[in-house]
Amino acid sequence: MPWYNGDYPPSYKNQPTELREKAVEIANALLLDGAEEGIAIATGLKQARELLKNHKEKTEKPENHGK
DSSP: OOOOTTOOOGGGTTSOHHHHHHHHHHHHHHHHTTOOHHHHHHHHHHHHHHHHHHHHHHHHSOOOTTO
């Protein structure tokens, strides 16, 4: 069952909005590819955490500019 507009798995309920939205996006894509719902939910959350962590690390790193 795909999730949209505030309708998301209970395990996503207490997650930050940005994380929850990305996890739903990933989980929905997995469902379209034929993944089971439980796998899609868990994988969506795990991959969303990794993506947001990597994005945060890249944006917080000071640039060296050849010094």
